[in-house]
Amino acid sequence: SVLQQYQQGAVLDFHRFTEPVVAILRSLGVPAELTGRNDILAGGRKISGNAQFFTAHKMFSHGTLLFDSRLEDVVEALNPKMSKITSKGLKSIRSRVANISEFLESPMGLEEFRDRLIEGLFAEQGEIRRHRFTAEEWRAIHDLAETKYSTWEWNFGSSPAFNVQKVHRFPIGEIDARIDVQKGVVQSVRFFGDFFGELDVSELERLLVGVRYEPDDLALRLEGAEVGRYFGGVTRDELVAFLY
Incomplete structure (x- = not known):
């Protein structure tokens, strides 16, 4: 996830935010490439999806990475069953999916992969700056989660018809x-x-x-x-x- 000040030229420019991730994946032997507008594929199969949210002042770009998931569960979740759902506010293109772990030159666990990813993303800065939340910050976080992000209104009240x-x-x-x-x-x-x-x-x-x-x-x-x-x-x- 990348949080930054709003920049008009960066809106929906997923290449800017995914290029470092693609480079790191390639260094690990994964034939990653950004295709379409916001998907990262390896061997023609989807390993990452990306999205963006912005206001007048801030931008939040984020993406997923499918590392070692049970693909049968993923396919089950993506395929409709008996019910037919038609969204008026969202169109989703389903792609074949794959795990990053399938393409790695050297096998590694999730934690090692996470560390390699973080090291690569912060390579230009020369150091990885970490922030530890204080007790007061944790209280504010939990309070915000309870009063806003866990509410039905936030999670479902604004969903598309x-x-x-x-x-x-x-x-x-x-x-x-x-x-x-x-x-x-x-x-x-x-x-x-x-x-x-x-x-x-x-x-x-x-x-x-x-x-x-x-x-x-x-x-x-x-x-x-x-x-x-x-x-x-x-x-x-x-x-x-x-x-x-």
């Missing part, structure tokens, strides 16, 4: 749910399918409008609702797990 489609076959038939979410809050829900229920499902659709799209909030909103009478025996917990 998106639509979710969930489809599952229950013993009573298939339920197809279409959910519209804006700023982390459900704006509309529609249920389709060949299920049978005693009650009009539109009542449940209206009940879910305005609730945060979170499991606990969905469960709380459905508390007292006779979910099984809408979906032929499906329980509240089963419906929440399905919707989320």
Whole structure:
């Protein structure tokens, strides 16, 4: 991560921030190259993604490095399952991924790799200056984390609008749910399918409008609702797990 004063020419100039990392990786035998706008690839596979945030006065450029991860878990996370999610505010291009450890000339652990990376980044300065947080600074950090960065409003309240489609076959038939979410809050829900229920499902659709799209909030909103009478025996917990 690089934090600096805002510079107009540096905005979205990922080459400036990734070039030192690419050089260090190459010195370790990794055939790294910056491709597109913000990805670092090795052997045609993605090992790093980079992003940038800036205000009128500050710039924050940061990137990830895939060193020795369980790639099956990464692929599982990147591939959609039964639900189809369409984001109106974000388009993501999936690339094949790889671990940096696959390309190293000499095997090394994560800590040694971290040290080599830090040494390379600070080579021109001649020394690595470290800052140890004081007790007062740690208190301020924890306070900021609790009052701002751990809040639902910060993590989900400003997220882009998106639509979710969930489809599952229950013993009573298939339920197809279409959910519209804006700023982390459900704006509309529609249920389709060949299920049978005693009650009009539109009542449940209206009940879910305005609730945060979170499991606990969905469960709380459905508390007292006779979910099984809408979906032929499906329980509240089963419906929440399905919707989320």
